[in-house]
Amino acid sequence: MRHLLSIDDLDRAAIEQLCDRAESFAEVADRPIKKVPALRGRTVLNLFYESSTRTRSSFELAAKRLSADVVNFAASGSSVEKGESLRDTVQTLAAHRPHAIVIRTPWAGASKLITRWTDAAIVNAGDGQNEHPTQALLDVYTLRARLGSLDGLNVWIVGDVRHSRVARSLVLALQTMGATVTLSGPPTLVPQELAVLGCQVRYTLDGLADADVVYTLRMQHERMQQAYVPSLREYAATYQIDARRLGRHQLLMHPGPVNRGVELAGDVVDGPQSLILDQVRAGVLVRMAVLYEVLASRGGPTAAPDPPAESSSGPAPSGGSDSFAPTSELHSA
Numbered sequence: 001m002r003h004l005l006s007i008d009d010l011d012r013a014a015i016e017q018l019c020d021r022a023e024s025f026a027e028v029a030d031r032p033i034k035k036v037p038a039l040r041g042r043t044v045l046n047l048f049y050e051s052s053t054r055t056r057s058s059f060e061l062a063a064k065r066l067s068a069d070v071v072n073f074a075a076s077g078s079s080v081e082k083g084e085s086l087r088d089t090v091q092t093l094a095a096h097r098p099h100a101i102v103i104r105t106p107w108a109g110a111s112k113l114i115t116r117w118t119d120a121a122i123v124n125a126g127d128g129q130n131e132h133p134t135q136a137l138l139d140v141y142t143l144r145a146r147l148g149s150l151d152g153l154n155v156w157i158v159g160d161v162r163h164s165r166v167a168r169s170l171v172l173a174l175q176t177m178g179a180t181v182t183l184s185g186p187p188t189l190v191p192q193e194l195a196v197l198g199c200q201v202r203y204t205l206d207g208l209a210d211a212d213v214v215y216t217l218r219m220q221h222e223r224m225q226q227a228y229v230p231s232l233r234e235y236a237a238t239y240q241i242d243a244r245r246l247g248r249h250q251l252l253m254h255p256g257p258v259n260r261g262v263e264l265a266g267d268v269v270d271g272p273q274s275l276i277l278d279q280v281r282a283g284v285l286v287r288m289a290v291l292y293e294v295l296a297s298r299g300g301p302t303a304a305p306d307p308p309a310e311s312s313s314g315p316a317p318s319g320g321s322d323s324f325a326p327t328s329e330l331h332s333a
């Protein structure tokens with residue numbers, strides 16, 4: 001895998017491989033020293049043009065747990081505020097020769113665009129309302145860890161689907177893994193055209209009781225130029241998932257940040273059916289797996305120098321994936 005730009009680039013085998021790899025990293029999180037040498041000598045640049053709590057912290061942790069050097073760049077407080085373009089910013093930072101760039105921007109397609117301006121592996125950490133592939137992967141990982149398989153799973157995605165990059169990636173990933181997906185919300189936020197993705201579209205919560213998983217989405221105000229619902233109160237009255245609407249057999253998910261009292265009632269956020277914190281934990285593991293995969297297939301001019309001879313557990317950096325130590329060896333820090 002050279003870059004991770006879209007879930008569309010991954011077939012079922014590739015998603016399973018990433019989840020397996022993530023699972024193999026799970027025990028690192030339980031160690032007193034949570035580090036393995038897999039990406040020693042590599043540099044990962046986190047380039048964030050939009051705010052982020054979970055994604056940014058987990059990419060940073062993921063890179064550090066793999067012993068990569070990490071540079072964090074936030075557009076606010078940088079020369080972007082002096083008018084520097086995306087291209088100039090990327091080319092400037094690429095001059096430091098990072099091996100991977102993790103990028104979040106408000107612009108659909110930006111992560112793909114920057115592959116033209118640098119040799120680094122590019123990981124899309126959210127491009128406008130287009131895609132958020134690592135979120136979808138961590139959601140698949142979370143469900144696999146809980147249920148074993150997603151085949152035949154009935155998932156309802158409820159809320160502001162129109163503006164959600166999470167929904168776009170998630171629908172693709174869930175379907176690839178054998179689940180069926182229903183999208184539900186007000187017509188203004190769940191356009192009928194989304195049925196082309198092969199999902200059912202519903203404008204009420206009738207039938208929600210048949211879902212195995214209820215995946216809720218935040219109202220993405222930052223991408224709204226107009227009012228899409230009469231009021232948040234009215235929206236909550238019709239679509240909020242609370243203890244009354246969530247069946248005992250159902251699992252609850254949300255990508256965060258949650259607006260308590262709007263798309264979710266506080267009691268279900270903290271309740272036993274909530275997988276929200278499992279999703280956060282899975283984020284680090286899945287992002288470790290993604291960084292490992294994109295850097296494992298990377299050789300050429302941006303490759304790191306060979307590790308010292310005495311280092312038996314670090315990856316051989318420039319010969320493609322075959323030259324990396326097997327996962328079991330990567331874990332011996």
Ligand code: ASP
Nearest residue numbers: 126165166218255256257
């Ligand atoms: N954290 C997710 C995203 O960046 C979902 C959200 O913001 O509502 O798209």
